[in-house]
Amino acid sequence: MATPSPVLLSVENLEVNFGAVRALKGISLDVHAGEVVALVGANGAGKSTTLRTISGLSRPRGGKIIFDGKPIGGIAPSRIVTLGIAQSPEGRRLFGGLTVADNLRLGACTRTDKEAIVRDSERMFMLFPILKQRLKQLAGTLSGGEQQQLALARALMAAPRLLLLDEPSLGVAPLLVRHIFSALAELKRQGMTMLLVEQNITLALDLADRAYVLRTGQVALSGRSAELRDSERVAQAYLGAAT
Amino acid sequence: MTQLDYILQQIVNAVSLGSLYALVAVGLSIVFGVLKLTNFAHGDVMMVGAFGVALLVGIGVPFPVAVICGIAAAAVAGFLIERIAYRPIRDAPDVARLLTSLAVTYIIENVGILVFTSSPRNFPLPDILNTSWEMSNGAITFTSINLLTIALTFVSLLLLGWFITRTTTGLGMRAAAEDMSAAHLVGLNVNRLIIVAFIVASAYAGLAGILWAAQAGVVQPQMGFTPLLKAFVAAIIGGFGSIAGALVGGYILGALEIFIVAFLPSSVSSYRDAIVFAVLIAFLLVRPGGLLQPNREIKL
Numbered sequence: 107m108a109t110p111s112p113v114l115l116s117v118e119n120l121e122v123n124f125g126a127v128r129a130l131k132g133i134s135l136d137v138h139a140g141e142v143v144a145l146v147g148a149n150g151a152g153k154s155t156t157l158r159t160i161s162g163l164s165r166p167r168g169g170k171i172i173f174d175g176k177p178i179g180g181i182a183p184s185r186i187v188t189l190g191i192a193q194s195p196e197g198r199r200l201f202g203g204l205t206v207a208d209n210l211r212l213g214a215c216t217r218t219d220k221e222a223i224v225r226d227s228e229r230m231f232m233l234f235p236i237l238k239q240r241l242k243q244l245a246g247t248l249s250g251g252e253q254q255q256l257a258l259a260r261a262l263m264a265a266p267r268l269l270l271l272d273e274p275s276l277g278v279a280p281l282l283v284r285h286i287f288s289a290l291a292e293l294k295r296q297g298m299t300m301l302l303v304e305q306n307i308t309l310a311l312d313l314a315d316r317a318y319v320l321r322t323g324q325v326a327l328s329g330r331s332a333e334l335r336d337s338e339r340v341a342q343a344y345l346g347a348a349t
Numbered sequence: 350m351t352q353l354d355y356i357l358q359q360i361v362n363a364v365s366l367g368s369l370y371a372l373v374a375v376g377l378s379i380v381f382g383v384l385k386l387t388n389f390a391h392g393d394v395m396m397v398g399a400f401g402v403a404l405l406v407g408i409g410v411p412f413p414v415a416v417i418c419g420i421a422a423a424a425v426a427g428f429l430i431e432r433i434a435y436r437p438i439r440d441a442p443d444v445a446r447l448l449t450s451l452a453v454t455y456i457i458e459n460v461g462i463l464v465f466t467s468s469p470r471n472f473p474l475p476d477i478l479n480t481s482w483e484m485s486n487g488a489i490t491f492t493s494i495n496l497l498t499i500a501l502t503f504v505s506l507l508l509l510g511w512f513i514t515r516t517t518t519g520l521g522m523r524a525a526a527e528d529m530s531a532a533h534l535v536g537l538n539v540n541r542l543i544i545v546a547f548i549v550a551s552a553y554a555g556l557a558g559i560l561w562a563a564q565a566g567v568v569q570p571q572m573g574f575t576p577l578l579k580a581f582v583a584a585i586i587g588g589f590g591s592i593a594g595a596l597v598g599g600y601i602l603g604a605l606e607i608f609i610v611a612f613l614p615s616s617v618s619s620y621r622d623a624i625v626f627a628v629l630i631a632f633l634l635v636r637p638g639g640l641l642q643p644n645r646e647i648k649l
Contacts, residue, residue: 161533161534183534184533184537184538184539186536187534188536192534192535193534195530199530199531199534201524201527202527203523203527204520204523208514208520211517211520212517212520212521212524212535213535215517215536216536260535261534264535264536
């Protein structure tokens, strides 16, 4: 394979509590620059919590999060976006009462480089042409698939060096899921680094270079996507469902 | 006086009163939007604006300058209230936040009574604003302060409309009102948004307080209570937390109050406030999200 690129994100022994419940019990993972890494596992395994904590929405109780050589555990979410990590959250979380254009504008709210922002919105319209037709429409009136595209575009408007994706296929019609994942594949070709949480393991492993299988707040297994895909028995054991 | 003139006169009155309610309700909604907190101290911020003007004019400051200073004083008061009272309890349970909001109200009002006594004092209005205008040979009269109220409300609300639809900060305030964690995730500085929301809302309260006192002719420390209560009703009718809803609710309430008195027999219209609150209860039962947010439950 290719020569290893530098580590962009490194999570070491991350622990997170929700009240009295230990949601993450010491998770460690690496994402190299230009790599797509998937987090898979059953509901409640801690996938979304991992992403929320990297984004600064949940505070780590222990462990480290190192981005580009700097520790970022527990700092303000807006600073984390400024440093170069954007997230497209589970359930899309768009601003439904705002227009598509305003959602995209807020995606770039940490940036001041006006020309580059315009250039990036043009890129978004290439990647997701439907958004250009819907610019003046309220985000809440879009279909599920269109909303997912907008959520991705909004995150990309922050010009992130690391894109966190939480369940991009959830609530999206099958045809549009294919469209969204081909857009993600295009982003990967352009060199975007991604950490992907996805229930649909086939989709996840097709896109990702490597994957971590989480089970009840711990990394149960990790490896190259191709290896994990072929070990049917392992997937069965940890995911509990055939795909 | 013809029937038409009478109706026109009542419409002028309704727009004037509705403007005041809208100005106060808009501020309540802005703060509720970003903080999900009913800021009862909003009425006392009105009082700060009105007293600021009364005191400054009393020492010889020209009226327009005093108005600008009064609005600024209200904005500063709002900033301090957020900083001192609300920020430390931002993540506390709703009950604690509600009680804090009430406590701030009582503290400000009682400090006002200590310093200024509770007896009303004259609100100094320049002569030009006390003149009245006549139309249709005197059938319709309105005072300059009525006109000024309507004009300033329109201008300031247009300004607010521009702010919340065209500026990143204004859009961010609406975004944070809709979904706080999504606002964090796109990188909005939510702390800063909350400060801006309090300053903007309080400036509007200051303007509303000045206009309210100008219409009443007096200022006194508890003057904010009635408009606050009315604005609260207006905001609920329109849809609590929605800025457009507060606007619509303000004008509906203004019209309702004026028309009840103008067109119903006095045996009924003396129950004006009871009727208004009956309408409020009806809204809470049938359409709790308000006119503009039909499907949203609200929690106060």
